[in-house]
Amino acid sequence: MIGRMRERLVAACDGASKGNPGPAAWAWVLADASETPDRWEAGPLGKTTNNVAELTALERLLAATDPDVPLEIRMDSQYAMKAVTTWLPGWKRNGWKTSAGKPVANQDLVVRIDELLDGRTVEFRYVPAHQVDGDPLNDFADRAASQAAIVQEPASSALGSPEPPPSPDTPKADRPARAKSPRRSGGSSSGTSGSSSRTIKAKFPGRCLCGRSYAAGEPIAKNAQGWGHPECRTEGAG
Numbered sequence: 586m587i588g589r590m591r592e593r594l595v596a597a598c599d600g601a602s603k604g605n606p607g608p609a610a611w612a613w614v615l616a617d618a619s620e621t622p623d624r625w626e627a628g629p630l631g632k633t634t635n636n637v638a639e640l641t642a643l644e645r646l647l648a649a650t651d652p653d654v655p656l657e658i659r660m661d662s663q664y665a666m667k668a669v670t671t672w673l674p675g676w677k678r679n680g681w682k683t684s685a686g687k688p689v690a691n692q693d694l695v696v697r698i699d700e701l702l703d704g705r706t707v708e709f710r711y712v713p714a715h716q717v718d719g720d721p722l723n724d725f726a727d728r729a730a731s732q733a734a735i736v737q738e739p740a741s742s743a744l745g746s747p748e749p750p751p752s753p754d755t756p757k758a759d760r761p762a763r764a765k766s767p768r769r770s771g772g773s774s775s776g777t778s779g780s781s782s783r784t785i786k787a788k789f790p791g792r793c794l795c796g797r798s799y800a801a802g803e804p805i806a807k808n809a810q811g812w813g814h815p816e817c818r819t820e821g822a823g
Contacts, residue, residue, distance in 0.1 A: 596659070637691055666709050673695060
């Protein structure tokens with residue numbers, strides 16, 4: 586278990602699934618005093634969904650940190666964050682059933698996270714993914730999870746692993762037309778969609794063609810099969 590003689594730890598966690606479901610992995614990273622990526626760990630999950638990877642990343646981060654030290658967790662997963670901050674109390678009251686009476690998805694992970702959160706001070710902070718000037722901790726966790734999903738091997742600072750390579754989903758800084766596109770929530774895809782593509786706020790929750798859900802109020806864009814994440818507008822999978 587990792588702890589620091591500090592008043593507060595700042596961390597990020599992320600999951601990746603290449604195909605959703607597909608080869609997946611989790612990752613977390615802890616910051617140093619200047620909020621620069623310091624200690625980190627990533628691990629493979631075989632073939633599973635993005636949601637499982639996101640929840641596993643959170644569970645591994647909580648298990649690796651000192652419960653007596655307040656923790657700020659930065660995440661780009663609306664699902665994982667809302668599962669533990671918004672939906673979890675109702676699920677527990679309903680005997681781990683949704684409001685529709687169905688079993689809670691990924692219940693084992695949600696229950697474990699609930700146990701790890703008990704009695705500790707944790708602040709969750711949502712940060713958009715794949716931004717040129719985005720949060721460096723979230724970007725690091727995203728890259729580490731993506732790399733581990735591709736190679737299906739563990740990596741960490743403790744193992745002396747090299748810093749994970751840049752994510753192909755993050756636009757390059759030398760592409761100002763894309764980097765400065767307004768109202769990007771999930772970043773750009775590797776496609777060639779321009780900044781003129783309309784992005785709106787979703788009136789209702791839904792599911793993107795990549796398989797991941799989006800929440801009411803979250804930016805979405807038109808794609809070949811309807812509406813979904815802006816970064817998925819030219820892609821067939823997440």
